[in-house]
Amino acid sequence: MAAANLQDPGPLIAGQYAVQTARPMPQWGGGLACFGATDVKSSRGDYMALQVRPNAPPRAQALAALASLPMDGVLTPLAHGPGLGPGGEPAWFVICHAPVGAASLAQAGAPWHEGELLGGLLRPVALALERLKGRHLTHRAIRPDNMFRSRAGEPVVLGCAWAAPAASLQPAIFEPPYVAMCLPGGRGEGSIADDVYALGVTLLVLATGRAPMAGMDDAAVIRRKLELGSFAALVGDDRLSPVISDLIRGMLAEDPDHRPPPVLLADPAAARARRVAARPAPRAPRPLAIGQAPAINLRTLAFALAREPVEGARQLRSGSVDRWLRRGLGDSTTAAYVDELVRARVADFPADDEQADVLMTARAVALLDPLAPLAWRGKAIWPDGLGGALAGSDGADTDAALSELVAAEAVASWASMRPERCDPMMLRAEAHQQRQLLRTRGPGGGLARLRYVLNPLLACRSPLLQGRMVVRLADLLPALEAVAVRTEIRIGLPIDAEVGAFLAARSDTHVAGELAKMAEARQLPQAGMIALHLLAWLQDRQRIAALPNLAAWIGGLAEPLLETWHNRPRRAWICEMFAQRVKAGHLPAMLELLEDRAARERDGEQAKDAARLVAAIDAELGQLETAVSARAAKARTVGHELVLGVGMTGLTLGLVVVLLT
Amino acid sequence: MARAPAGAAAAQGGAPARPRRSWFWLQGLACGVLVATAAPLALVLSVLIAPSLIAALAQVPQGAAPMLLRIMLVYAAAALLPWVPMLWSAAQDWPASLSLLGELRLPAIAWGAQGAAWLFSQLAPVGVRLVLEARVRARKARLIDARARLQEEWGLPTE
Numbered sequence: 001m002a003a004a005n006l007q008d009p010g011p012l013i014a015g016q017y018a019v020q021t022a023r024p025m026p027q028w029g030g031g032l033a034c035f036g037a038t039d040v041k042s043s044r045g046d047y048m049a050l051q052v053r054p055n056a057p058p059r060a061q062a063l064a065a066l067a068s069l070p071m072d073g074v075l076t077p078l079a080h081g082p083g084l085g086p087g088g089e090p091a092w093f094v095i096c097h098a099p100v101g102a103a104s105l106a107q108a109g110a111p112w113h114e115g116e117l118l119g120g121l122l123r124p125v126a127l128a129l130e131r132l133k134g135r136h137l138t139h140r141a142i143r144p145d146n147m148f149r150s151r152a153g154e155p156v157v158l159g160c161a162w163a164a165p166a167a168s169l170q171p172a173i174f175e176p177p178y179v180a181m182c183l184p185g186g187r188g189e190g191s192i193a194d195d196v197y198a199l200g201v202t203l204l205v206l207a208t209g210r211a212p213m214a215g216m217d218d219a220a221v222i223r224r225k226l227e228l229g230s231f232a233a234l235v236g237d238d239r240l241s242p243v244i245s246d247l248i249r250g251m252l253a254e255d256p257d258h259r260p261p262p263v264l265l266a267d268p269a270a271a272r273a274r275r276v277a278a279r280p281a282p283r284a285p286r287p288l289a290i291g292q293a294p295a296i297n298l299r300t301l302a303f304a305l306a307r308e309p310v311e312g313a314r315q316l317r318s319g320s321v322d323r324w325l326r327r328g329l330g331d332s333t334t335a336a337y338v339d340e341l342v343r344a345r346v347a348d349f350p351a352d353d354e355q356a357d358v359l360m361t362a363r364a365v366a367l368l369d370p371l372a373p374l375a376w377r378g379k380a381i382w383p384d385g386l387g388g389a390l391a392g393s394d395g396a397d398t399d400a401a402l403s404e405l406v407a408a409e410a411v412a413s414w415a416s417m418r419p420e421r422c423d424p425m426m427l428r429a430e431a432h433q434q435r436q437l438l439r440t441r442g443p444g445g446g447l448a449r450l451r452y453v454l455n456p457l458l459a460c461r462s463p464l465l466q467g468r469m470v471v472r473l474a475d476l477l478p479a480l481e482a483v484a485v486r487t488e489i490r491i492g493l494p495i496d497a498e499v500g501a502f503l504a505a506r507s508d509t510h511v512a513g514e515l516a517k518m519a520e521a522r523q524l525p526q527a528g529m530i531a532l533h534l535l536a537w538l539q540d541r542q543r544i545a546a547l548p549n550l551a552a553w554i555g556g557l558a559e560p561l562l563e564t565w566h567n568r569p570r571r572a573w574i575c576e577m578f579a580q581r582v583k584a585g586h587l588p589a590m591l592e593l594l595e596d597r598a599a600r601e602r603d604g605e606q607a608k609d610a611a612r613l614v615a616a617i618d619a620e621l622g623q624l625e626t627a628v629s630a631r632a633a634k635a636r637t638v639g640h641e642l643v644l645g646v647g648m649t650g651l652t653l654g655l656v657v658v659l660l661t
Numbered sequence: 662m663a664r665a666p667a668g669a670a671a672a673q674g675g676a677p678a679r680p681r682r683s684w685f686w687l688q689g690l691a692c693g694v695l696v697a698t699a700a701p702l703a704l705v706l707s708v709l710i711a712p713s714l715i716a717a718l719a720q721v722p723q724g725a726a727p728m729l730l731r732i733m734l735v736y737a738a739a740a741l742l743p744w745v746p747m748l749w750s751a752a753q754d755w756p757a758s759l760s761l762l763g764e765l766r767l768p769a770i771a772w773g774a775q776g777a778a779w780l781f782s783q784l785a786p787v788g789v790r791l792v793l794e795a796r797v798r799a800r801k802a803r804l805i806d807a808r809a810r811l812q813e814e815w816g817l818p819t820e
Contacts, residue, residue: 566815610815617808624797624804631793632786639786640728647735647778654742 014079016041017095019049021086027104030146030159031169035086037095047078048098050163051091055392056185057458057471058094058163062137066162073128074139074158075099075148080457082469090469092459094163099148105156105202106145111209114241116152118268121206122247124155125199126265133192133262140166140190142198143174144205165388166190172218173211173234174198176256177225178371179382180218181303185392186373186381193256196265200251201234207248208238219293219307226299229254229280246272255371284328290315295324298334302368305361306375313357316342316364337367355408362410366417374414377401383411383427386434387454390447403447406431406438442519443500444512452505462498464489473506477535477544484549493524494553495531503534528557529594536587548585555582561594566607701758705748708762709771710737716779732782733775740774741767 012018016039023036028048037047052058063077070076075096085091105121112121125142132139141161149156167187172180176197179187205211212234213221224233230252240248247268253259260271287294288301291308295301301321305312315321316338325335341363349356358377365375373380379401381389386402393399405411412428437450452458460470468479480494495503495518504512514534521527532554539547555578562578565571574593581589696703707714713733717726741748744767751757761767811817 568814568816607815610811611817614808614811614817617804617811621801621804621808624801631797632790635790635793636725636786639784639789640725640732640782642789643778643781643785644728644732644735646781647732647739651735651739651742654739658742658745 011083012040013049013081013083013093013095017047017049017079019083019093021084025098028099028159030141030161032163036098046098046100047095049093049095050160051085051093052163054459056164056168057391057455058092059166060456062162063094065135065137071128071131073124073131073155075160077160077162082471082475090467092469092471094160096160099157102148102150102157104145105147105149105206109209112206114244117203117207117244120149120153121156122203122268123266125158126262128158129192129195129262130266138166138190138192139195141169142195142202143170144202147202165385165392168388168392170198172221173213174201176230177222178373180222181306182373182380182382182385183389183392183398186385186389188382188385191256192262193259196251196259196262200248203244203251204234204248207240207244212236223300223303226303227296243268243272250274282329282331284324286328288321288324288328297329298331299369302365302372305368306365306372306380307378309358309361309375309378313361316360317346334368338364341367355404359408359410359413363413363417366414370418370421374411376405376410383430387451390451391455391458399447403438406434406450409435440512442516443495443497444504444515446501448498448501449504452502460498460502462496464494464496464499470502473538474542476503477538477542477547477550481547481550484553490553490556493527493531493557494550495534525558525560528554529561532558532587532591532594536591539587546585547587548583551582551585551587551590554587555590558594566603570603699752701755702752705752705758705761709741709768710734712772712775713737729782733778736774736778737771740770
């Protein structure tokens, strides 16, 4: 592994790490494509590069927090950045230390004995989780195939969990049901208690030597956990040592508040002693069928309503849920609350208001199961997983559901139903802010803007970029410059809806205003001028020397504005200067030429003066044409006076001569 | 130089025009006195300025009669100035007056001077007109040139 290929380091991540796609390491990727990497400064090759999936951005907060201060017991990220994938395609990579010589725990087929589980797995992982908790982070990828150890007896190291949205790669059995039911990208950062749950399932898998609930689909796994409780559903009839059984029972508690914290798990004896009594959920003798999902208790009813919202809303409004709660489950208190929800919906909204039904169902889910996530039109997410859900959206249906969820500020309604488990005020404020972004018109707003705001490391999805990896604002102009080489692309604006949303999300607030103006521009040259304004600002800010192709693109769009100069010699001079600046690829200089307002005003004033002068000339010419008779009269008068004058002079001279002689 | 009619001046807001006084009756009176007191002199003068009177009468429809009359009389006066004493002495009685007219020299001088005056009064306006038209043509050329320059520089419509 240390034999790094230094002849062809390939694209460098953070200017230091060369990804060697010819050296795949699938056993360490934890579900992601993984390759060997080399530090070109130290020539060490014991690094790995995890390739980020296009619609699953890495965890920006965790990357920022861990890259500067690595910690023991977990593969922490060292750097991340753009590179080239194995097929030469643009890709984003997260660099970690490679667990050299270690194998994943999934490869250990035989059951582990108790001492190994406690000393080699539980204690080091609990300490690692405690360290993560100390930095307000979670791991959310704890499962045997993402945990490594060199050999038996050595402490286990947690794998990399930073190159994809939190918990997005976790199978349903390793996550609590209220997480597993969510969209993969919408599971949110969660809490350290969710890591404890996953660690509990991992303990179980390693203790028994096999994965529980094998062959069941995710919905069946979740329903079984909700019916029986996670411990009973996962352990089933397996025989575990009392110590392991007690630990797992605590770690798989349904309520995250009831699970032991990592610091307690570091001392298994103490953790075993900590038992929080949880009352088993009452079950109805006969299930309530909601679509394909039968409900036998409150949580399975909530799950059924979340999965089948249309049928659920119908049964809520028809009163069958209320009757089942009262007669089947004997829970008249919850039934009264549900009835109140239904009455409020009927009273406040028209009968055919579909969104009111969706909102009522979402509130009913939160009421019936306070642990449940926000469920909207069959899609479930945690509020902090909205960004990941938007990024990983599998189509227009999910986009529409998430858009409607934000527009209705459903998070605020959901939070108000379970105030003891969240901060409703904060969530309401966030939901309101997200709605404002969604309602922003033009290329600087909408769902795309929200997607980029909530995912700081999501690549821009504009088709203009032709697959180029643009994650940071600094990558945008070089990518546009590269695509602008093709002249056939220079028809429209270089800022489409996706680029606009990306730009607005990654930069200052004034950009959104400019984008709104661009959307309102009636003609392409005016829109091109605003685009030039934005891109020039970006070039100036990023100190990029020359962008000749992009300049030619946007120069072509803004060129008609040069025709608005009135003074032709000046226009010719400006055209020549503009062409020179386009060739130089300097957008601010182009903008300066087009936006010289003082010169523009002077030009306008002078053009008006010229028009006035021409009108005066025309008037005088007309007057000269029509004054022929006046001139003839004047000529006659002047001629006669001239002749008379000569005669008078002669007469006077004659008189003088006569008088003198 | 054309005098505006009094009504027009008033309509244009100028000072109220004074009514023109007619001196025609006074001129008639003077002529009557001259014929009554110095009939031979009146005859000589009538013969000598006959071309002026004829030309003035012919110009009455064009409105240039007074000016033409003035010009021709001034030229006649200038030409006859050396003969005024002789004319004054000869025109006291009829025979002297008739002999003066019979000599033909004096009428020839007077009529020649008036003919020259008439010719000058016809030619001078034409000359002045030529000068004025030349100036107008030069002005028009300058204006058209300036307009073309402005049009070229500012992209203004041709007409």
